[in-house]
Amino acid sequence: MKALNLPARPSLTALNLRFPKWPDSGQLHHLRLTAMADINESLRSRWFIVYSLIFGGIVVALFMTGLTESRVMGFTGLSRLLVTYLQITMAILPIFVLLTTVRSVAGDREAGIFEYLLSLPVSLSAWYWGKMAGRFLVVFLPVVLAMLVAVVWAALKGADIPWTQVLFYTGFLLSLAWCFLGIGMLISTLVRAADVAQGVAFILWLVLLLFLDLILLGALVNGGMEPDNVIALALANPLQVFRTASMMLFDPQLVMLGPSAYLILDIFGNTAYLLWALLYPVVLGMGCAGLGYFLFQRGDLP
Amino acid sequence: MMNPISIQFDKVSKTFRGNKVLDDISLGIQQGDRVAFVGSNGAGKTTLFRCLLGEYLHGGTVSVNGKAPRNHRQEVLKQIGFVPQLPPPLKMPVGQLIQFAAGVCDSDAERMFAVATQLGLDAHAIRRQPFVKLSGGQKQKLLISIALGRDADLLVLDEPAANLDPAARHIFFQLLAQKQREVAMIISSHRLDEVAALVNRVVELDQGRIVLDDHVADQVAMDSLLDCRITLSRADSAFAETVREWGFQASPKGSVWTGKVAGPDRLRFLGVLSRYAGLLKGISMEEEI
Numbered sequence: 001m002k003a004l005n006l007p008a009r010p011s012l013t014a015l016n017l018r019f020p021k022w023p024d025s026g027q028l029h030h031l032r033l034t035a036m037a038d039i040n041e042s043l044r045s046r047w048f049i050v051y052s053l054i055f056g057g058i059v060v061a062l063f064m065t066g067l068t069e070s071r072v073m074g075f076t077g078l079s080r081l082l083v084t085y086l087q088i089t090m091a092i093l094p095i096f097v098l099l100t101t102v103r104s105v106a107g108d109r110e111a112g113i114f115e116y117l118l119s120l121p122v123s124l125s126a127w128y129w130g131k132m133a134g135r136f137l138v139v140f141l142p143v144v145l146a147m148l149v150a151v152v153w154a155a156l157k158g159a160d161i162p163w164t165q166v167l168f169y170t171g172f173l174l175s176l177a178w179c180f181l182g183i184g185m186l187i188s189t190l191v192r193a194a195d196v197a198q199g200v201a202f203i204l205w206l207v208l209l210l211f212l213d214l215i216l217l218g219a220l221v222n223g224g225m226e227p228d229n230v231i232a233l234a235l236a237n238p239l240q241v242f243r244t245a246s247m248m249l250f251d252p253q254l255v256m257l258g259p260s261a262y263l264i265l266d267i268f269g270n271t272a273y274l275l276w277a278l279l280y281p282v283v284l285g286m287g288c289a290g291l292g293y294f295l296f297q298r299g300d301l302p
Numbered sequence: 303m304m305n306p307i308s309i310q311f312d313k314v315s316k317t318f319r320g321n322k323v324l325d326d327i328s329l330g331i332q333q334g335d336r337v338a339f340v341g342s343n344g345a346g347k348t349t350l351f352r353c354l355l356g357e358y359l360h361g362g363t364v365s366v367n368g369k370a371p372r373n374h375r376q377e378v379l380k381q382i383g384f385v386p387q388l389p390p391p392l393k394m395p396v397g398q399l400i401q402f403a404a405g406v407c408d409s410d411a412e413r414m415f416a417v418a419t420q421l422g423l424d425a426h427a428i429r430r431q432p433f434v435k436l437s438g439g440q441k442q443k444l445l446i447s448i449a450l451g452r453d454a455d456l457l458v459l460d461e462p463a464a465n466l467d468p469a470a471r472h473i474f475f476q477l478l479a480q481k482q483r484e485v486a487m488i489i490s491s492h493r494l495d496e497v498a499a500l501v502n503r504v505v506e507l508d509q510g511r512i513v514l515d516d517h518v519a520d521q522v523a524m525d526s527l528l529d530c531r532i533t534l535s536r537a538d539s540a541f542a543e544t545v546r547e548w549g550f551q552a553s554p555k556g557s558v559w560t561g562k563v564a565g566p567d568r569l570r571f572l573g574v575l576s577r578y579a580g581l582l583k584g585i586s587m588e589e590e591i
Binding site: 037300 | 352355356357358359375376377378379380382384386388389390391392393398402403405406407432445
């Protein structure tokens with residue numbers, strides 16, 4: 001009988017799978033240089049000015065409308081201002097991060113900037129993660145600084161500062177910014193044309209925004225969707241996770257959420273949900289960015 | 303003096319959406335080789351450069367001193383100084399671009415500034431200016447400064463002198479002349495006459511294939527200068543404007559022009575003069591000793 005001529009099983013080496021190595025000092029130096037270049041590029045760009053003005057403007061507007069003076073559901077002062085700030089940020093921050101990231105990364109590649117800068121002996125990992133680190137600082141700092149300005153202002157006015165809330169909100173903002181930055185980097189790698197990448201980013205943001213609690217509730221009531229599926233969707237949507245967690249600090253019983261609060265609190269409890277809200281977006285962003293890097297270094301660079 | 307360099311392309315092919323841009327390219331380049339890659343648009347010159355720089359995945363193998371550029375990016379690219387055909391639209395200021403390039407190349411930024419000065423560009427004075435706002439010639443000078451202001455064993459120059467004025471071209475040729483024995487050079491151009499005097503080997507590409515690989519006479523010193531004297535049948539304003547760009551000066555009547563032309567630029571200069579063939583009464587070109 002003739003033997004079957006089966007192809008040899010590919011080895012790990014043949015598949016060119018390489019496990020990431022801890023960066024050496026040279027790579028860290030390149031990472032720092034790339035991050036600094038990206039930060040400087042962002043600081044000079046118009047989007048950054050608009051971005052900073054928007055978040056600074058929101059805080060000023062919230063002060064001016066006297067939100068710190070209002071008394072609703074027993075909460076006064078800074079905590080109400082902060083939760084409102086976070087709810088607005090939830091809608092604006094992701095789209096800003098997504099659009100500017102894909103415009104910058106896919107746009108630079110399209111314009112031929114990658115061809116030149118990647119002809120220099122910079123390692124691909126330092127280049128990719130340096131860009132991401134620089135961009136993260138640029139998108140995270142204005143949002144947090146605007147919030148801290150509110151805290152300092154309130155302190156000067158003699159208001160009580162809810163430090164736990166401030167620390168958690170900083171963490172939520174950090175994790176939301178990282179999450180969408182990672183998604184933006186993945187889109188930039190997958191979609192090479194800048195305008196298509198922007199379209200994809202916008203649609204993704206719209207979908208995530210659509211699947212917030214009210215729509216999910218509608219799907220549950222009118223669409224006959226299984227409650228478990230609705231909960232799974234709510235837990236998978238980083239915007240929903242951010243929204244619920246920011247409200248949880250303000251309103252620990254989640255009275256504002258209505259009956260769905262029972263589900264969240266029964267399944268998780270406060271602490272576990274807050275941890276989920278801090279960690280899940282970071283892991284999701286890291287996963288997307290990691291996949292983006294994997295694809296980036298395996299494809300044509302320019 | 304750095305390590306001797308050896309570049310090997312072995313059956314290199316590259317396809318974009320079913321369109322074969324490089325088709326089984328095999329080629330070896332050694333230290334001291336100055337290779338002109340000529341061919342029309344779409345011949346595959348830039349694609350081949352990108353494979354050499356480790357930027358494209360491709361069929362076959364490319365190796366620089368036995369190392370694949372894609373797998374040993376930093377080691378290989380440290381040896382290569384590259385000037386692209388089209389300057390990238392970088393918004394970063396000139397000073398920052400030089401600092402970045404020097405930083406990742408482990409070079410001294412001042413060396414790059416010094417080369418720029420030699421080329422007639424005061425990079426310190428424009429260090430805060432965004433690169434994208436510079437003129438075509440300034441961008442080219444700066445990219446050449448970055449490529450030549452660092453230790454490299456191979457210079458990959460994609461239409462490097464296209465935007466330079468004659469004076470800067472002469473300095474550029476002098477800088478290349480200083481390096482010609484230590485490094486290998488690959489220079490691309492649409493036209494052979496643009497680069498013929500710079501190289502000792504010509505590779506012509508057509509539709510992704512090598513159609514000519516030949517050595518050429520290497521008798522023109524890259525740093526040579528020619529004393530030129532041109533006599534016209536009558537003064538002509540268009541001619542005057544053209545040769546003034548080459549730094550020529552006229553006699554009081556405007557019918558005799560004198561100036562200097564860089565040795566490697568002689569073909570290019572004669573090409574320019576050919577446009578005014580009807581006006582020419584006499585041409586004399588003598589190499590300075």
